[in-house]
Amino acid sequence: MDNDKFPLRAHKNVVETEEFLSNDFEARAKKYKEYEEAAIKLNNLVFDTKDLPFYIHSFQIHGTQKTRRSLFESVIYPALQARTLGSVIDEVRITADKLNRLDIFKHVDVLLDNSNDPFAQPGAIDVILSAEEKSRFWIKTGTEIGNDAGSANISLNVRNVFGGAETLETYMSAGTQTSYVFEFCLAKPINGNPDSKVDISAYRLTRNNQSFSSHDEILQGIALRWRVLSKLGFHELTYGTSWRQICNIASDATLRHIIILFFKKTYAICLILFNQLFIFMNFSIRESAGHSLKSSVTHTLVRDMRDDIMLPSRGYYVKLFQEFAGFNGDVYFAKNEFESQINFPLGKGFILSASLRNGLLFPFKTHQSKISDRFFLGGAQSVRGFKLNGIGPRENKKDSLGGDVYVAAGVSLFTPLPKLTKYPVKGHFFVNGGSLVQINSSRRLAQSIHNLTKTPSVSAGVGVVYRSSILRLEVNFCLPLIATNTDKLKKGLQLGLGFNFW
């Protein structure tokens, strides 16, 4: 809409202005009507002619410098197979969309034209794509908060490294919990498909687990990954090798032998006197120290149908994770994890959310799993009412040792708050709980799984949830209902900051 004729000093010239505006409105309406008619005409034209035989005679691409020909060839190929006008238009649109999503062009414009080639067959179309490449280097900085930890990060990126839409990312992060991360990653789309990427990465990270388990963990590794979008959801297939070091055991971290006592309540005293079923295990932080080399294949499937990641009101989320370790290296296990969440809108701003998670780590060849691979449970984002990793096997009531089998579930009811319905703030009632145990190599697996039901930890509470643009904040008043004597409780107010809540 050109506004060249808009009268100057409009505030002094009310009559003229009003006249102009009414004329302008009419003119605009007229123009829109014309547009609309033209669009309908074009649409009809295309619809009528969509089955006419047409084909793409030539494909011209303008404005690219670094991008290789082979990338375009693989993206354009399906369009060249189109034999009718309708499919030509569809395929060209899909092609342009793919090129856009490769994230190497600022914009991609498409022009279809009758072929100028005098030797062309009837129905020949020339496609002219004009694109402008994005700048190759970019830097991103950011901060993250979650799982009781904050971090600042910087990533240096190179786009379209070899002209095939490859990206090279160097990522560094320093924080309170994960003390230090360095990652170097080269990714490449397969056949120019933005939904299917292969990447190879090398990383080094230092994790500070002193607060709940008195040790530091240094991880160094390389991984080859294939990420693809299928009808089921987002898949990730990884083969990786990592060298893990458990070190810097805090000097007050103790080393004790832990015994599993199998009690039958009624016979407890008799058992103690006559038939103690002690299982000795060297589970201790100090004895977990050392080097290990894990080489594993993992598969992750995520199907996320929620309307929001942080505070969803409808939809479900399912994640399946499988890992098999033991190709080379000295770590042998099969690991399975399942996570799910479902949300129902109950109307009037009430939302019911339920989640269920479980995991199983089954070590073989070795008689116990390594602490780096075990599951941990508890915390504001996991099971509320307990401290971070506060549930499960514990050494000397201080250090969390992690477990091999866990199950956790939670139900939350989100309610609208009076006078605050406009803001992303909700009231929150919840009940959640979980159980985490170790697998005993000398006993049957069923026995270990049965142990899960013996010592559940459950809590309930009420609070307020706020979803800001970057994270979710929860303040809950928690009451642990059932707990184990070694659990670390968080009675009263508990603060949760992060993205992922269960």
Add this chain to the structure above:
Amino acid sequence: MQMKNYLSLINMPDQTWRNAINNHPIQQSIRQFLNKFPLKTHRSLYGIRELDVPSLYIWGPGWKSGQETSFDQECVKWQTFLKFGKFEFETKRSNEPLMSPSGKLPFLMLSTDDVLVDDAIEKHVYDSYSENLGSLTNEQEANSQAYIAFADNKLRNALLYYLWCEPANELMTHKKYVGHYAKPLDKVLFHKYKNLAVKELLTRKPVLDKEEIYQEADEALQAISTVLGDTDYFFGSRLPTIIDAVIFSYIHVILNIPLRRVKVPPNLLKYSERIYNDYFLPEF
């Protein structure tokens, strides 16, 4: 009355003010309420048992099969010293220096859960088991320190050089120190340990001359042999002291590797054999 109460609150010093708040009836009832939770407490499946015997975590097993002594000189030294003190302990062949707070083996884990390394072990044994250990005069004490430093310099140089710098011994050293790690990791750690050894050597010798290092070790052994003479323990002591643990550990490891480039004088040979038989062979 109310007003007066508040005024007195304001005028209170900080600490008492906080106490007043904490002891407020509402606060107390909240605390009482919270104390009722959890409503039910299970007993953990994982019981805790105290360690009954202190443990010494060492590199092991020894150079020869069936040996209780470690293959590492530092470990042998503390093993021997604890044996001298008739300290009751069990050895654990952890072969993992990351377990130790100092990053080096050995370390001693007491039944009270305290972890001791190096001099703390010596102090602990002297504090509670001194009746089994010899005592030296001040002059002898000074001499003892000097000879320990001498051995830790000359004999340690020869040992480190032999184990880590002789290409012919790489396989043997590798097997003992890093053989238990997974495939490429052993190579990485071998180089790490080797670099540490070389760095340590370079702090004491600017140039690593093989012949010179072994020559000096030979001379050192001669000197130590003269000091020992025909006595049972150093400085004619009736009972062993720390210097006996140090010298025994070097000679024991040199004889067992075996490091043939260094000649052990006959009286030291006999000395080491006797200590081994007295303290490490099981009594019948």
